[in-house]
Amino acid sequence: MRKVEIPADPDAVTIDWDRTAVIVIDMQRDFLEPGGFGEALGNDVSKLARAVAPIQRLLRIARANAIPIIHTREGHRPDLADAPALKVERGDPRFRIGAAGPMGRILVRGEPGHDIVPELAPARGEPIIDKPGKGAFYETDLELILRNRAIETLVVCGVTTEVCVHTTVREANDRGFRCLVPGDACASYFDEFHVVGLRMIAAQGGIFGFVTTTAALAASLAASLADPA
Numbered sequence: 178m179r180k181v182e183i184p185a186d187p188d189a190v191t192i193d194w195d196r197t198a199v200i201v202i203d204m205q206r207d208f209l210e211p212g213g214f215g216e217a218l219g220n221d222v223s224k225l226a227r228a229v230a231p232i233q234r235l236l237r238i239a240r241a242n243a244i245p246i247i248h249t250r251e252g253h254r255p256d257l258a259d260a261p262a263l264k265v266e267r268g269d270p271r272f273r274i275g276a277a278g279p280m281g282r283i284l285v286r287g288e289p290g291h292d293i294v295p296e297l298a299p300a301r302g303e304p305i306i307d308k309p310g311k312g313a314f315y316e317t318d319l320e321l322i323l324r325n326r327a328i329e330t331l332v333v334c335g336v337t338t339e340v341c342v343h344t345t346v347r348e349a350n351d352r353g354f355r356c357l358v359p360g361d362a363c364a365s366y367f368d369e370f371h372v373v374g375l376r377m378i379a380a381q382g383g384i385f386g387f388v389t390t391t392a393a394l395a396a397s398l399a400a401s402l403a404d405p406a
């Protein structure tokens with residue numbers, strides 16, 4: 178038991194580090210690098226780079242403290258059988274899901290663009306959840322993995338704040354997982370959506386989560402190690 182209080186918005190929240198996992202959402206080349214899905218949607222992909230260093234720090238401290246880490250990737254089977262037509266048919270046909278791009282077929286499993294960026298490469302033994310949707314629980318075994326490890330609290334970071342991070346936090350909250358979102362370890366293609374997305378999580382007394390910082394989580398882990406209860 179490593180119970181600690183983490184400063185957060187709207188209120189400090191008490192968690193047990195021994196019942197906590199870090200979930201890194203979709204830090205893939207397809208979203209962060211030119212020529213992938215993010216750019217195909219018309220976005221400035223350079224805006225997502227700001228989340229990389231805070232997530233590196235989170236991964237470092239989580240690994241040092243034996244906190245489980247789970248990575249997710251958004252993408253589809255090569256035959257696109259798991260991709261709804263609604264999702265595939267959107268946008269310029271030359272850059273749609275499954276179209277050939279400089280990093281391989283866009284948003285398709287097994288292609289270079291589907292990989293997690295090398296700076297945040299999963300370590301051996303860290304589960305990777307391949308998800309067809311925006312939420313990490315939809316049509317995946319994430320919930321089973323978390324229940325098997327008796328996880329109660331999730332630290333959710335990654336991209337994008339208002340799409341896959343938000344959807345995952347909402348899904349997790351409905352399933353009874355307490356969610357902490359370090360805002361600096363999330364990023365969006367839209368500055369205002371990032372800010373408002375974080376405010377939406379914490380509004381109404383923390384309607385579906387708590388917003389914190391990488392520094393607060395790092396300080397908490399340093400303190401809980403110094404004083405193992």
Ligand code: TIU
Nearest residue numbers: 203251336337340341342
């Ligand atoms: N991972 C994730 O957020 N998928 C998206 O499609 N995000 C956008 O912001 N487009």
